[in-house]
Amino acid sequence: MEYDLIRKFQMECPICDEIHEIEMRTRIATTIIKGEEVKYKETYYFCSNCDEDENEFVNGKMQNENLMNARNAFRESHDLLTSNEIVAIRESYGLSQVDFARLLGWGEATISRYESKAIQDEAYDNILRIVKENPLAAYEYLQKNCDKFTAQKKFEIKDKIMENLDSFGREYLKRQALESEYVNYQDPCEANGNKNLDIDKLENIVSYFAEKIENLYKVKLMKMLWYADSLSFKTSHCSMTGLVYCHEPMGALPIGHYKIVGLENIKMQEEEGYEYTKYHFLPNNKLDKLCLSKDEIKILNRVINKFKSFSSADIVKYMHAETAYTETKDGEVIPFSLASEIRDF
Ligand SMILES: [Zn+2]
Structure with a gap:
């Protein structure tokens, strides 16, 4: 049986009483x-003094943590919020478990159960996610369930909601703005490379490119995104970001590119250029890197290795020679059937 050793130490062993x-x-x-x-990560104590049948034990705290790990593994495989994520949502509104349950109009013990033992149903999970992303939804709940709070408490909660609207509400609204550009591409199709818009992935890819390429500006970034999506489509019939690209004078350009640049998690610095403002992209260390799979990183590295020393003009020129460009007209969406015909590199 495989295991990792965390540490060794002296203690009174409850199995052999020594x-x-x-x-x-x-x-x-x-x-x-x-x-x-x-499958989940289990922690336990091992006694090497005893026979093989009974040489393991756990304490109460370990047992609880093991159970929690198992439930969180189940949640992750079902795309449900983990208990820690639920705690984080509640704390972002500065609420106790009981008050958060009251705010949402749920039984008073509901949040406490989800943070400790029980696995939430999908309907409850969806509500928690909405409240996480959109403080306005929390405000609607507050109005609906205001009779459950004192005037003072209600005032405090409202204050916190307004504060959140100012900070992460901005992120939500900016994402909504980009998503609204993609309402016509809500199903996997040839225009989006069989993938719906995935903003988390997009933010991670931009950050990854910016980490590896010091002077990454907008024109080059947009081309590199197109090459990453095209290469992904070529190998797996599915793009990475779900962006839809159009044929523009400077090569492929995604729909809503101004809104991509404005996303809260895309770190960008405006620099005054000779003729116009330049957008310089920087890595965002706050993003969850696990969002990118090994296969995706492999594709991104191929794109980086190919284009890292290209200037904006070089990559535009290189893209202009692709079938995807020569076979489409100005302003047209570039279908991924053509994108996958990119030259090998
Ligand atoms: Zn022992």
Whole structure:
């Protein structure tokens, strides 16, 4: 059985009733949750003094953490918020477990259960996600359930909601602005490379490119995004970002590119150029890098290696020779069937 050793230390072993060296270990364990097999990280103590049948034990805290890990593994595989994520949403509104449940019009113990033991249903999960992203939704709940709070408490909650609207509400609204440009592309199709717009992925890719390329400006970035999506489509029949690109004089340009540049999580610095403002992209260390898979990173690295020393003019010229460009007209959407005919590199 495979395991990782965390540490060794002396303690009174409850199995053999002696003080001796005990190992704290972790391993990948399996359990059944809601009829499904779930793999999770389990921590336990190991006594090397005893026979092989009974040489492991856990304390109460470990047992709770193991259970929590198993439930969170189930949640992750079902795309449900983890208990920590639920805590973070509640804390972003500065609420106790009971007050957060009251705000949403749920039973008073509901949030406490979701943060500790129970796995939330999808309907509850959706509401939590909406409140996470959109403080205006939280405000609507406050109006609906205001009779559950004192005037003072209601005032405090409203204050916090307004504060959130100012900060992460801005992010939500900017995402909405970009999404509104993609209302005609809400199903996988040839224009979006069989993928719906994925803003998290887009933000991560921009940050990854900016991390590897010091002087990354808008024209080059837009071309590199197109090459990454095209290469992904060529290898797996699916693009990465779900962006839809048009044939423009400077090569492929995604629909809503002004709004991409304005996203809260895209770090960009405006610099005064000779004739016009230049957009200089920088890495955003706050993003969750796990959003990119190994295969995706491989594709991104190929694009980086090919174009890192290209100037904006070089990459525009290079793109102009692609079938995807020569076979489409000004302003037309470039279909991914043509995009996948990019020259090998
Ligand atoms: Zn022992």
